[in-house]
Amino acid sequence: MTVATKAINVFIADPLSEDGIAPLRQQTGLDLNIIVDTGLTQDELISKIADVDVLLVRSQTTVNREVIQAATNLKLIGRAGVGVDNIDLTAATERGIIVVNAPDGNTNSAAEHTIAMMTSLARHIPQAFNTLQNGKWDRKSYVGVELKNKTLGVVGFGRIGVEVAYRAKGSRMNVLAYDPFLTEERAQELGVTKATVDEICEQADFITVHTPLLPETRNMINKDKFAIMKDGVRVINCARGGIINEDDLYDAIVAGKVAGAALDVFIEEPAVGHKLLTLPQVIATPHLGASTIEAQESVAVDVSNDIIKFFNTGTVTSPVNMPSIPKEKLAQVEPFFALAEQLGKFLIQVTGEAVKELNVSYAGEVANYDVRPLTANAIKGLFSTKQGTHVNDVNARYLAEQIGIQINEHKTTTAKGFTSLITIEVKTENETHTVSGTLLNGLGARIVKVEGFGVDVKPEGTILYVKNTDKPGAIGRLATKLAEKEINIATMQVGRSEVGGQAVMLLSVDNAVATEDIAYVTELENIDEVKAINL
Numbered sequence: 001m002t003v004a005t006k007a008i009n010v011f012i013a014d015p016l017s018e019d020g021i022a023p024l025r026q027q028t029g030l031d032l033n034i035i036v037d038t039g040l041t042q043d044e045l046i047s048k049i050a051d052v053d054v055l056l057v058r059s060q061t062t063v064n065r066e067v068i069q070a071a072t073n074l075k076l077i078g079r080a081g082v083g084v085d086n087i088d089l090t091a092a093t094e095r096g097i098i099v100v101n102a103p104d105g106n107t108n109s110a111a112e113h114t115i116a117m118m119t120s121l122a123r124h125i126p127q128a129f130n131t132l133q134n135g136k137w138d139r140k141s142y143v144g145v146e147l148k149n150k151t152l153g154v155v156g157f158g159r160i161g162v163e164v165a166y167r168a169k170g171s172r173m174n175v176l177a178y179d180p181f182l183t184e185e186r187a188q189e190l191g192v193t194k195a196t197v198d199e200i201c202e203q204a205d206f207i208t209v210h211t212p213l214l215p216e217t218r219n220m221i222n223k224d225k226f227a228i229m230k231d232g233v234r235v236i237n238c239a240r241g242g243i244i245n246e247d248d249l250y251d252a253i254v255a256g257k258v259a260g261a262a263l264d265v266f267i268e269e270p271a272v273g274h275k276l277l278t279l280p281q282v283i284a285t286p287h288l289g290a291s292t293i294e295a296q297e298s299v300a301v302d303v304s305n306d307i308i309k310f311f312n313t314g315t316v317t318s319p320v321n322m323p324s325i326p327k328e329k330l331a332q333v334e335p336f337f338a339l340a341e342q343l344g345k346f347l348i349q350v351t352g353e354a355v356k357e358l359n360v361s362y363a364g365e366v367a368n369y370d371v372r373p374l375t376a377n378a379i380k381g382l383f384s385t386k387q388g389t390h391v392n393d394v395n396a397r398y399l400a401e402q403i404g405i406q407i408n409e410h411k412t413t414t415a416k417g418f419t420s421l422i423t424i425e426v427k428t429e430n431e432t433h434t435v436s437g438t439l440l441n442g443l444g445a446r447i448v449k450v451e452g453f454g455v456d457v458k459p460e461g462t463i464l465y466v467k468n469t470d471k472p473g474a475i476g477r478l479a480t481k482l483a484e485k486e487i488n489i490a491t492m493q494v495g496r497s498e499v500g501g502q503a504v505m506l507l508s509v510d511n512a513v514a515t516e517d518i519a520y521v522t523e524l525e526n527i528d529e530v531k532a533i534n535l
């Protein structure tokens, strides 16, 4: 995908573990120029990133559309952590900028922090210490509750949610879990009870949220949910500010419904002076869930390795805005990349009108593989005539859909005599065109069908696509005319529907020509259309 030819500028905008970025500093195969410049305002960041190839952040730096637009060289955004709600993924995807994160590196730390917060909440540890520091030995005010035999509701049962549940079970809590992807079997396997959010609200003594911040999870815990909770419930948010509505939480605490809240995250951070922090029932930390030596080293190592991998191979381990395909699976489809792109490139030059629909069919062996990167390559081919559009695996589908191209993938195991066959069909308002290609053992890529007619053409160089009526003399007249213009035919393939019917010729020629340069051949008898396809 990306081949580095000059120094790669890596801009680290948030504090990262020095040990964690050691893979970047120590690697020798790439010419990396590492710039560490943290704590910048948005304007300062914007003024410094025009030449940046890689932007590395944690949660402090907001990578919004403006930042992305200013970073005209940007190829990759690395998030040393999980949440990517501080990154405008749409803006990055539009530009074909890959976003990677480190999904596993801080799971343990975040889970441990959640348990620490829950225990501190149950036993008023921060408040009690505070009084002690202020010279009071107050034992009466800080009578807590046990965790044992209490019910913990976990909303969002992904990596951290599951780890929290394990630990809560160690404290002998009953765990209710909600996640759209949680199956009954998995719940049983993990020793938790699958529940709805409402069931959690109604039954839990402690509720902890571990979802990403998404439109569907924003304000997920709101006044309606507080209303159905048990009196004296305690809530914990070590995921993202906004999943629990902050105003509704404040009101529920003041009303005595909620006995306490432990918060590591806030809608606006830093949250200094936040009204929730004025309540004695609230304990809080300044977004410390992932702040351990181990987690910071681990997440930074993971993104560093993905940066190196990207510039070496064009693939990454933890993409956020493109399909994540394991290396072995990618290797199965990699041989077809160029073919899929060439077929797309071929068809867009045959097609005279705006494409409305793209159907990509995979037949035979290739149909057993994860073909999403192949469809992306076919789309890349379709965009090849659109000057100035940078299309890659990240933005191909997005760009196509943006301009109203409907994309369909079909798979069938029968490939009619070929081991694998890829067929691309494009539909416009008035036309439908198809081309099929395959990889021939030892011979490389071939176009084997055009508009349903069998042919055998290498998808390379200049190919003349000629539609003619199958009448004697048509081919001869065409060959003579091209010879007069010193256009040498290397190979010629003719496909026809029936004798005397519509035919399609594919002529590989030695000269690079444009359709306008050879428009004269359409004046010949029985030659209906000609297009110069440059692959």
Ligand SMILES: NC(=O)c1ccc[n+]([C@@H]2O[C@H](COP(=O)([O-])OP(=O)(O)OC[C@H]3O[C@@H](n4cnc5c(N)ncnc54)[C@H](O)[C@@H]3O)[C@@H](O)[C@H]2O)c1
Residues within 6 Å of the ligand: 082, 083, 084, 103, 106, 107, 110, 155, 156, 157, 158, 159, 160, 161, 178, 179, 180, 181, 210, 211, 212, 213, 214, 216, 217, 238, 239, 240, 264, 265, 287, 288, 289, 290, 291
């Ligand atoms: N406080 C911190 O420092 C800290 C550290 C690490 C992670 N986090 C945050 O914790 C969150 C979870 O991280 P993770 O590593 O477990 O991520 P994850 O992707 O492994 O798990 C998230 C889970 O949320 C579920 N989910 C999505 N939409 C949902 C919905 N509408 N209702 C219920 N569940 C839903 C997903 O199915 C998934 O299982 C992220 O927001 C992350 O940013 C915070």
Ligand SMILES: O=C(O)[C@H](O)COP(=O)(O)O
Residues within 6 Å of the ligand: 058, 059, 060, 080, 081, 082, 083, 084, 106, 239, 287, 289, 290, 291
């Ligand atoms: O989403 C995450 O990984 C956490 O919120 C950690 O954020 P941080 O990298 O800013 O500590």
